[in-house]
Amino acid sequence: MSSLNRELSTDSAFAAGRNSWNRHYHNSVVQPLLTDLYQITMAYAYWKSGKIDDHAVFDLFFRTNPFQGEFTIFAGLEECLKFLDSFHYSETDIEYLKHALPQGIEDEFFEYLSQLTAKDVTLYAIEEGSVAFPRVPLIKVAGPLIIVQLLETTLLTLVNYASLMATNAARYRMVAGKHIHLLEFGLRRAQGPDGGLSASKYSYIGGFDGTSNVLAGKLFNIPVKGTHAHAYITSFTGIDELKTRVLQHKEDGTTRDLLELAMEHRAAIASVLDVSTDESSEGELAAMVSFAIAFPDGFMALVDTYDVKRSGLLNFCAVALGLNDQGYRAIGIRIDSGDLAYLSCLARETFERIAERFKLPWFSKLTIVASNDINEDTILSLNEQGHKIDCFGIGTHLVTCQRQPALGCVYKMVEINNQPRIKLSQDVGKVTMPGSKNVFRLYGADGHALIDLLQRVDENPPEVGQKVLCRHPFQESKRAYVIPTQVEPLYRVYWAEGRVAQVLPSLEEVRERVQASLRTLRQDHKRTLNPTPYKVAVSDNLYNFIHELWLQNAPIGELS
Ligand SMILES: Nc1ncnc2c1ncn2[C@@H]1O[C@H](COP(=O)(O)OP(=O)(O)OP(=O)(O)O)[C@@H](O)[C@H]1O
Numbered sequence: 001m002s003s004l005n006r007e008l009s010t011d012s013a014f015a016a017g018r019n020s021w022n023r024h025y026h027n028s029v030v031q032p033l034l035t036d037l038y039q040i041t042m043a044y045a046y047w048k049s050g051k052i053d054d055h056a057v058f059d060l061f062f063r064t065n066p067f068q069g070e071f072t073i074f075a076g077l078e079e080c081l082k083f084l085d086s087f088h089y090s091e092t093d094i095e096y097l098k099h100a101l102p103q104g105i106e107d108e109f110f111e112y113l114s115q116l117t118a119k120d121v122t123l124y125a126i127e128e129g130s131v132a133f134p135r136v137p138l139i140k141v142a143g144p145l146i147i148v149q150l151l152e153t154t155l156l157t158l159v160n161y162a163s164l165m166a167t168n169a170a171r172y173r174m175v176a177g178k179h180i181h182l183l184e185f186g187l188r189r190a191q192g193p194d195g196g197l198s199a200s201k202y203s204y205i206g207g208f209d210g211t212s213n214v215l216a217g218k219l220f221n222i223p224v225k226g227t228h229a230h231a232y233i234t235s236f237t238g239i240d241e242l243k244t245r246v247l248q249h250k251e252d253g254t255t256r257d258l259l260e261l262a263m264e265h266r267a268a269i270a271s272v273l274d275v276s277t278d279e280s281s282e283g284e285l286a287a288m289v290s291f292a293i294a295f296p297d298g299f300m301a302l303v304d305t306y307d308v309k310r311s312g313l314l315n316f317c318a319v320a321l322g323l324n325d326q327g328y329r330a331i332g333i334r335i336d337s338g339d340l341a342y343l344s345c346l347a348r349e350t351f352e353r354i355a356e357r358f359k360l361p362w363f364s365k366l367t368i369v370a371s372n373d374i375n376e377d378t379i380l381s382l383n384e385q386g387h388k389i390d391c392f393g394i395g396t397h398l399v400t401c402q403r404q405p406a407l408g409c410v411y412k413m414v415e416i417n418n419q420p421r422i423k424l425s426q427d428v429g430k431v432t433m434p435g436s437k438n439v440f441r442l443y444g445a446d447g448h449a450l451i452d453l454l455q456r457v458d459e460n461p462p463e464v465g466q467k468v469l470c471r472h473p474f475q476e477s478k479r480a481y482v483i484p485t486q487v488e489p490l491y492r493v494y495w496a497e498g499r500v501a502q503v504l505p506s507l508e509e510v511r512e513r514v515q516a517s518l519r520t521l522r523q524d525h526k527r528t529l530n531p532t533p534y535k536v537a538v539s540d541n542l543y544n545f546i547h548e549l550w551l552q553n554a555p556i557g558e559l560s
Pocket residue numbers: 336337338339340341342371372373374375378381382385
């Protein structure tokens with residue numbers, strides 16, 4: 001498929017030159033007012049009640065993996081850091097807040113807000129692009145209560161969709177296998193312009209190869225690719241409409257009439273394809289000839305406008321053979337309706353026949369792109385049936401995450417002024433893990449990740465070869481000893497003392513990280529049907545801490 005890009009993608013030299021500039025791209029929608037009103041009213045009430053110097057720790061985590069899967073890809077971290085870096089209420093923000101907030105708010109509070117930055121915040125996170133699991137905080141934010149509270153909604157909006165999208169894309173990559181090209185075609189169906197841009201970016205991170213979204217290509221240096229729409233084919237009704245028919249030979253410069261060449265080939269190959277030229281559309285032929293003249297090195301045609309077998313394939317092969325006469329190799333076809341398994345096999349068989357007949361081996365390898373409401377299940381089903389598709393163009397299901405439209409990341413206070421906080425719930429799954437914690441990923445003898453272990457920050461980290469007790473956070477009887485062959489501390493400090501504290505990976509590196517991280521997971525955690533849950537445990541110390549705090553905070557009821 002790489003040849004699909006020859007003509008229809010951004011010039012890579014151009015794109016590479018933008019790299020340094022991309023780094024500084026800042027989404028201007030992401031700003032302190034992109035939050036829920038209650039964060040700012042709480043800020044005022046905290047301020048009014050003298051909590052300016054309180055120090056808090058919040059965890060950002062999700063409770064369930066999306067898409068009935070057993071893993072999630074963490075994404076959105078770089079955007080969170082850019083947000084911290086730029087966090088500042090402008091004069092117009094303050095003016096607006098003076099109107100939007102209830103009357104009677106003291107002027108000193110607005111003065112305080114106008115000086116507020118994230119300089120005293122420390123942010124710990126797991127690496128962007130890593131696999132992550134329920135209840136393990138993806139991000140831990142520590143700092144003055146007011147600012148740390150004010151970050152909640154924006155951090156959540158930056159992480160939730162990004163991680164959902166990257167996970168969705170990674171799942172498509174898993175079912176498609178590593179050799180199939182995956183293109184994101186979803187901008188027109190995405191949840192608005194910003195959703196569309198994020199979809200392109202995070203589907204690339206998750207394992208897609210490119211996007212049709214041109215702005216995403218420019219902003220994030222993602223390969224942009226594409227074919228054409230049915231409108232192009234239907235815009236021609238006959239061969240008389242062709243204004244340009246001449247094509248120069250790629251090497252020797254001699255000119256020939258591409259339409260004539262294509263019509264001769266069409267007559268000659270109709271019997272090879274077992275169809276009649278009378279049934280094929282001349283408007284379609286004209287459209288293909290004109291597209292081939294515009295992109296002789298990147299000829300890719302949509303073949304399903306009228307009838308794939310009787311018209312589209314015949315016309316495509318005729319034009320591709322005409323191009324061949326003039327020294328060019330066509331790229332392939334796109335099929336956008338009908339039975340994609342059957343039609344792709346039919347197309348491949350046709351290409352093979354032509355390849356043999358004309359002694360053009362490359363013809364049998366022409367690219368077959370399929371689109372039309374593709375989702376994970378369609379790909380699985382196509383795999384079962386057998387197909388000859390090289391590339392899927394996927395829009396709606398990918399970008400809208402139709403199978404699960406939200407990842408439920410939450411942001412919960414776990415400590416204030418060195419005192420742990422716990423949020424109780426009738427639903428045990430919603431009880432928070434109190435206190436500032438560390439997380440370690442322990443690997444087993446076969447090299448796969450075995451379990452994520454949460455500990456209190458003052459505990460000694462687990463050690464390779466040393467037995468460590470891992471406990472289910474809420475079920476007393478569920479526990480196991482683990483002797484890790486490798487211990488990976490999951491947190492790094494990403495933001496401290498008012499600046500980004502790590503060299504951040506490029507988008508490409510995050511994309512590679514996703515695949516590397518997925519390889520550490522056992523296959524049974526990744527399978528589509530009934531995957532095995534990955535274990536997330538707490539240390540014995542943290543277990544006891546949680547349960548003591550739980551008892552202290554749970555009121556004793558009275559029966560009457
Ligand atoms: N061999 C196949 N196995 C399973 N699903 C398929 C197969 N071929 C196509 N599909 C899927 O079946 C659905 C067909 O949808 P639909 O009936 O709306 O399309 P169509 O009638 O082929 O085309 P259109 O309405 O766009 O002309 C799509 O979601 C497509 O991805």
